[in-house]
Amino acid sequence: MDTIHISLGANSYDVHIGNGILLQAGALLDLARRVLVVTDTGVPEVYAKTVCRQCSSGYIVCVEQGEQSKSIQTFEYLLSELLRLGFTRGDAVVAVGGGVVGDLAGFTAACYMRGIDFYNIPTTVLSQVDSGVGGKTAVNLNGVKNIVGAFFQPKKVLIDVDVLQTLPRRQISNGLAESLKMSLTSDAALFRLFENEDPYTSLEKIVYRSVQIKAAVVEQDEREAGLRSILNFGHTIGHAIESEEELNGLYHGECVALGMLPMITNEDLRGDVKQIYKKISLPVSFPFDVDTAMGALLHDKKSAANGIKVTMVEHPGSFIQKTLQPADFPPLFDIIRKR
Ligand code: GLY
16 A cells, blocks of 8 residues: 555545555554545445445435536535434535546535534545545535535545456546646656556556546645646636537546646647547537537636636647636637547
């Protein structure tokens, strides 16, 4: 087992990464109390049950799989369960699942009695490399993603890489897009791994390095006052395409992958990244509607009146932050729009 320490003063915590870690939850976490284990219908039941068995008073709540569970209604339901079950300030919430479960359970833990202990056990590549670490918790409201939330760091994160073995390839690629994102802005060596090795057989290495990068960024800028926004590389255009998600059927990581291409300013590098996308089955273009995407981009919460801040990459492992105007975007959309 490897451990990465996230150094955030009083909010510091460890991320344990390795094989068979679900079975060690009782030894690594304080589960000798009331524990609400939150999971969803898309996560193999055995994971939550394995954690619950190691709690002295464990309760499993399983929400519907999908973004619709990141709602005020589901949040209220979880709070009601904590209240009904008599949870006190000394008790804990554990998320066992992907980004939706982590964000929802984390926000519930942040709010119940003004904050009770939260542990995250991410079970998808995307949540292991990115969303499971760093303390962003949230639910959606009126169709606006993550608009109600809190920075609330977990007390510990357990990453069991064995659980990735059963994920469908498309789900793995979805998460790899977020890791590739980090390699482009922050780690040329990780980028070379994507280029030269088979990412599907190097998942443990990729997860470990991604968490190291995420830790370094979050330690410098926990509340996204500046540097942390590099983790949004590719997300401005990605979110704009994703707003049509229900119609276009793309996963989040696939939208981010598309969104990164126009933000790569060096044509040769863009070509190299497309080769990686082909290797891991990420899209290099998509037939979206530019007017709809422009509308979504202008409504995005990151769109400020004085321009839209974006991260761009010229060479792997380094980045430039720029402010673009709405008129700059149509030619950028053209780079990835399939006609
Ligand atoms: N997923 C981006 C962040 O944690 O800041």
